[in-house]
Structures are given as structure tokens and as C-alpha cells.
Amino acid sequence: MAVYSPFDPATLRDHDRDYGRLLAEEPVSRFEGYDPPFYILSRYEDVEAALRNTALFSSHQGQGPRYTPPSGMVCDPPLHTLHRGLVQQAFTPGAIRSLAPRIESLTAELLDAVANQPAFDIHDDFAFPLPVVIISEMLGVPSHDIERFKHWSDASVEAMGAEDPTPWLAELEALGGYILAQIRARRADKSPPNDLITRMVVAESDGVRLDDAAIQGLVSQLLVGGNETTTSLITNVVWRLLEDRALWERVVADPALVERAVEESLRYDPPVLALYRTTTREIAVRGVRIPEGAKVMLHYAAGNRDPAVFADPDRFSLDRPPRKHLSFAMGIHVCIGAEMARLEARVALRALAARFADLALVDRGERIKPFFLWGRRRLPVRRSG
Numbered sequence: 001m002a003v004y005s006p007f008d009p010a011t012l013r014d015h016d017r018d019y020g021r022l023l024a025e026e027p028v029s030r031f032e033g034y035d036p037p038f039y040i041l042s043r044y045e046d047v048e049a050a051l052r053n054t055a056l057f058s059s060h061q062g063q064g065p066r067y068t069p070p071s072g073m074v075c076d077p078p079l080h081t082l083h084r085g086l087v088q089q090a091f092t093p094g095a096i097r098s099l100a101p102r103i104e105s106l107t108a109e110l111l112d113a114v115a116n117q118p119a120f121d122i123h124d125d126f127a128f129p130l131p132v133v134i135i136s137e138m139l140g141v142p143s144h145d146i147e148r149f150k151h152w153s154d155a156s157v158e159a160m161g162a163e164d165p166t167p168w169l170a171e172l173e174a175l176g177g178y179i180l181a182q183i184r185a186r187r188a189d190k191s192p193p194n195d196l197i198t199r200m201v202v203a204e205s206d207g208v209r210l211d212d213a214a215i216q217g218l219v220s221q222l223l224v225g226g227n228e229t230t231t232s233l234i235t236n237v238v239w240r241l242l243e244d245r246a247l248w249e250r251v252v253a254d255p256a257l258v259e260r261a262v263e264e265s266l267r268y269d270p271p272v273l274a275l276y277r278t279t280t281r282e283i284a285v286r287g288v289r290i291p292e293g294a295k296v297m298l299h300y301a302a303g304n305r306d307p308a309v310f311a312d313p314d315r316f317s318l319d320r321p322p323r324k325h326l327s328f329a330m331g332i333h334v335c336i337g338a339e340m341a342r343l344e345a346r347v348a349l350r351a352l353a354a355r356f357a358d359l360a361l362v363d364r365g366e367r368i369k370p371f372f373l374w375g376r377r378r379l380p381v382r383r384s385g
Contacts, residue, residue, distance in 0.1 A: 004040065006297075006371045007032060007273075013231055013367065015273055015374050016314065019305045028288040031297070035163050036261025038065055038276065039288070040293040042302035044309045044326065046285055050277060050298050052331040057277035057296060059333060064160040065372075072217035073336065080332065083218055086203045086210070087336065090138060090196050096339045099134065103344055106133055107351045115355070119362065119382040126229070126352070126378075127234035131344055135226030139219060140195025141182055148178075153224045154369075161370045166195055169307045183212050196222070222337075231339040232271035232368065234348050238259055238270065239379055240316050242361045250318060252357045255350055260318050262345045263325070268316045270327035273301040273374050300326040301374070358384045 001214040004011070004022040011017055019042070022029070027043045041047050041245065050057040062068035062077045070076070073083050089095065110129060114120040129146060132153075136143040155171035162168070186192040186201045200215045210218075241261060251257045274297045281292045303326045305313040310323060328335040335341070352359065365379035 002181040004029065004042075004302075005031065007033060012371060015269075015301060016305060019302045020314075022299075022302055023306055028286045028290075030288075034065055034293055036065070037065070038297050040274075040291050040297045040299055041285065043305075045301040045302040047298045047300065047326055048330055050296065051326075051333065054332060056280055056283060057298075058280050060279060061278040062160075063275040063277070063333075065297070066160075066165075067164070067278070072214070072221045073333075074221065077332070083210075083214070083299045084332075084336065086200055087196065087222065090199075091336050091340060093339065096343055098338065099138075100343060100347070102137070103130070103134060104351075106130060107347050111351060111355055113254045117383075119380060122238050122379040122381055123231065123235050123376055124378075126348065127135045127231045127238075130234070130348060131230035131341070132227040134340075134344065135223060138196050138226075139182075139222060140193050140197050141178075141223075147177075149223060149227070152178075153227055156220065156224045157228060157370045157373060161372050170229060175220060175223075176216055179216050179223075180212060182219070182344075183215050202285050225335070226337055226340075228373065228375075229271045229335070229337070230344045232373065233262070233265060233341055233345045235365070235376035235379050236269040236271065236374070237265035237345060237349055237358075238352065239361070239365065239376055240265060242318070242359060242381070243364075245318070247318060248353075248359070251349070255353065257318050257354070258346050258350045260320070261349060262304070262319060262342060263322070264316055264320055265345075266327040267304045267310070267320075267325040269302060269374055270301045270325070271373060271375050272327065274299045274372050275329070294354070297372075300329070356383065360384050 003026050022042045027041045031040055041050055054076055059074055060070050063074050070079060073080055103374045107130060110126050114125050118225055128150060132146045132149055133143045152171055152175035155168040159165035159172060182197055183201060186198045192198040197219060200210060200218060203210065204364035241251055251261055277296050277298060279290055279292055279294045279296060283290050307313050328338040332371055359381050362382050364379035365376040368375045368377040
């Protein structure tokens with residue numbers, strides 16, 4: 001059995017409690033406490049190599065701990081190349097920059113709504129609605145349905161990490177049905193809106209168009225991925241800065257530190273702790289034999305604490321020299337929305353620090369449920385002024 005268990009209650013409370021032992025004693029381990037059992041790669045070098053070697057570490061059976069069929073962008077080339085290419089234009093640097101005014105105005109609206117409240121919840125009132133509204137507007141689905149989207153998104157990630165996804169099937173079917181209705185509405189519309197779903201519907205490659213099921217998978221991944229990571233990033237960075245008052249006061253005094261704070265939060269508290277690949281043949285890593293067809297957990301969070309790469313890795317520092325962390329993955333499966341998540345988090349943190357310098361934690365809040373994700377599902381704060 002591995003020295004590290006992602007399901008240990010203490011680890012679920014504090015994700016990083018065993019990384020030192022894991023990295024030093026069992027950088028490659030086999031975890032038997034899940035069906036199917038899986039291997040864990042924890043050192044930065046090994047995780048990076050696996051992320052870049054899609055021929056050996058495949059996504060074609062899903063990036064969760066269970067074996068699942070390929071879908072949307074969670075697959076290998078050439079299917080991955082086709083699907084990612086269809087949505088890539090919406091996430092180019094220029095396209096992301098064009099979203100900045102809307103992100104800034106929505107951020108201001110959300111903070112206006114709580115400006116006269118002595119206390120509020122960073123998750124419910126701010127970090128959750130901001131990215132959900134933005135990705136909803138990009139896709140062209142009604143943003144007034146964000147509570148439903150959040151419910152479905154939570155169900156999707158819980159099902160992804162569960163040994164038995166049956167308890168969430170009704171929610172997944174409801175999400176699929178909702179997306180299918182949006183797709184069919186655009187197919188029937190002679191002048192459909194110029195949104196991301198419409199672009200997928202009309203997209204063509206070598207005379208072939210995507211069918212409804214393929215578009216369904218892509219939209220679901222964008223809707224879920226477009227809010228989960230950013231929501232957790234915002235809650236995590238605010239939590240850590242307010243936990244150490246000196247850090248918060250530095251950011252309040254010097255807004256130029258916002259970008260560093262966001263990047264250090266991504267390293268220190270990655271919203272996605274780990275994702276999985278499946279080996280396409282037998283391989284040995286650091287003397288440990290991993291058979292063909294094995295699920296392998298690529299532990300981004302552990303790699304981000306590797307002392308061979310990051311000095312003093314267990315300290316949250318606003319003075320850390322830039323070094324590429326693993327939190328958005330690498331290679332062809334690097335997170336397509338990484339720059340949008342960064343932009344939303346920077347805008348959110350900058351505005352929060354400027355308007356609510358007197359913000360303080362009520363308590364440490366509560367973590368989100370899925371074991372492979374990390375964020376606050378509740379983070380109550382108060383104004384001291």
C-alpha cells in the first residue's frame with residue numbers, strides 16, 4: 001500500500017500533508033484502495049514526462065480513475081486534434097483579451113451586490129457566479145440557469161472520481177438533455193446566434209461535421225471545466241492570502257503582486273490535484289513496473305511541491321521566482337482555458353483587494369467534495385471596517 005492515500009480524511013482536509021513522504025519514499029506507488037487500483041507518479045520530472053508522452057500515457061480511456069470511453073477533447077489524436085481545433089479560436093490570447101471588459105464589469109456587479117453587507121461568502125457570492133456567467137455567455141446558454149449548471153457541474157466531477165457513478169446518472173442525463181436541446185435549437189434556426197455552440201454545429205473538417213453526441217461532449221467539458229477550475233482558484237488564493245494577513249496587506253498595497261499571487265496559488269493549491277492516464281504498454285518508472293492498461297494518477301499537486309524544482313516548496317511565497325508549475329498540465333492536453341482562468345482570477349483578486357482591504361476570514365470554510373479537486377465550496381468572510 002502507498003504511504004499516501006488521496007481518500008484519507010486528514011488528506012481530504014489538507015491535501016499536502018503527505019507530499020514530503022510521498023516524494024521522498026515512494027515517488028512511484030500503487031494504490032489498492034480503489035477499484036480499479038491505480039499507480040501514482042508524484043515527482044515533477046515523472047509527471048511532466050508522462051503528460052508529454054501521449055503515445056505511452058493515453059487519455060483515450062478517460063482522465064479519471066475509472067475506464068471511460070473517449071469523449072470531446074479527453075481523447076488521443078487524431079480525434080483530440082479535431083475536437084480541440086474546433087474550440088481553440090475561442091481561447092486564443094486575442095480572444096481572451098477581448099473578454100477582459102466583460103469580466104471586469106461582471107466583477108464590479110458582483111462586488112456591488114455585497115458592498116453593503118458586513119459578511120458574505122466568497123464562493124457563493126463571487127467566485128462561483130463569475131466564471132459560470134462568462135462561460136455561459138461564450139457558449140450562448142442562458143446565464144440565469146447558473147444554479148442548474150453548478151449543480152450539474154458538481155455532479156459531473158463527483159461522478160468522474162467515483163468508483164460507481166450511478167448516483168449521479170440522473171443529473172448527467174439532465175445536463176446532456178439540456179445541451180442537446182441547445183444544439184437542436186441551433187440546427188433548426190436559419191440564423192443562429194454567433195456563439196460557441198453554433199460554431200461547433202456548423203464546423204466542418206474534410207466535409208464531415210460533428211454529430212450531436214460529439215458536440216454534447218465538448219459543450220459539457222467546456223461548461224464544467226470553464227467554471228470549476230476558476231472558482232476554486234479564486235477561493236484558494238483569497239483563502240491563503242487572508243490566512244496570512246501580511247500577504248493580504250502586501251497585495252492590497254501593491255496590486256502588481258496580483259499576478260504572482262495567482263501563480264503561487266496555482267502551484268501551492270492547484271484546483272485540479274491530479275488527473276489520470278492509461279498506459280499503452282508495460283513500462284518501468286524508477287524501478288517500479290507498471291503494466292499495460294494500468295490507470296496512472298499524475299499528481300500535479302505533489303509535483304508542484306517537489307524540492308528538486310521549487311525551493312522551500314511548502315511555503316506560500318509572493319517572492320518566488322517564476323517556474324512552470326504542473327497545475328494546467330502540459331503537452332497537447334494543456335488546459336485550453338488556462339489563460340481565461342488566470343485572467344478571471346487576476347481581475348477578481350485585484351478588484352477584491354482594491355474595494356475590500358479590510359476583508360477577513362470568518363473561518364477556513366469547507367473544501368469541495370471530489371478527492372482529486374481542491375477548492376473551497378464555502379468561504380465566509382467579513383468586513384472589519
